[in-house]
Amino acid sequence: MLVWAVLFINLALVTYTIGVWAERRSRELAWGHFAFFCLGLVFDTVGTAFMKLLADGAPLNLHGITGLAALILMFLHTAWAGFVLWKKQDSQRKQFHKFSLFVWILWLIPYSIGVALSFLNG
Incomplete structure (x- = not known):
C-alpha cells in the first residue's frame, strides 16, 4: 500500500507543478491549467x-496536519480557478x-516532510 501512496503523491506533485508553473509562465489562467490542478487534487x-490507511489510527502529527x-x-485553489474561468473574471486572475x-509552495511542506520521514524511517 505504501507504493501506491508514494506513486499517487508523486503524480500529484508532477501534475500540480505542471499546472501551477504553466499558468505562471503563460501569465494567463486557462482550462488546461485547471485540468492539471484537478489531476493534482x-x-x-x-x-x-x-496514507491514512497506512497510519492505522496513529495520532495526527505535523506531516498529517x-x-x-x-x-x-x-481544493480551494482548484475551485477558485474553475470559478474564475467559468465566470471569465479578469479582475480576479491577478490575485x-x-x-x-x-x-504550491505550501503544498511542498508536507511533501518534503514525507520525503524526510521516509529517509529517517529507512
Missing part, C-alpha cells in the same frame, strides 16, 4: 487516502496568479 486525495491543510488549500504559487 485527485492524485493527492487518493495518495492521502492510502500540514498535509490536510495543503489538501484543503489545493489568483499569486495565490497559485502560494498554495
Whole structure:
C-alpha cells in the first residue's frame, strides 16, 4: 500500500507543478491549467487516502496536519480557478496568479516532510 501512496503523491506533485508553473509562465489562467490542478487534487486525495490507511489510527502529527491543510488549500485553489474561468473574471486572475504559487509552495511542506520521514524511517 505504501507504493501506491508514494506513486499517487508523486503524480500529484508532477501534475500540480505542471499546472501551477504553466499558468505562471503563460501569465494567463486557462482550462488546461485547471485540468492539471484537478489531476493534482485527485492524485493527492487518493495518495492521502492510502496514507491514512497506512497510519492505522496513529495520532495526527505535523506531516498529517500540514498535509490536510495543503489538501484543503489545493481544493480551494482548484475551485477558485474553475470559478474564475467559468465566470471569465479578469479582475480576479491577478490575485489568483499569486495565490497559485502560494498554495504550491505550501503544498511542498508536507511533501518534503514525507520525503524526510521516509529517509529517517529507512
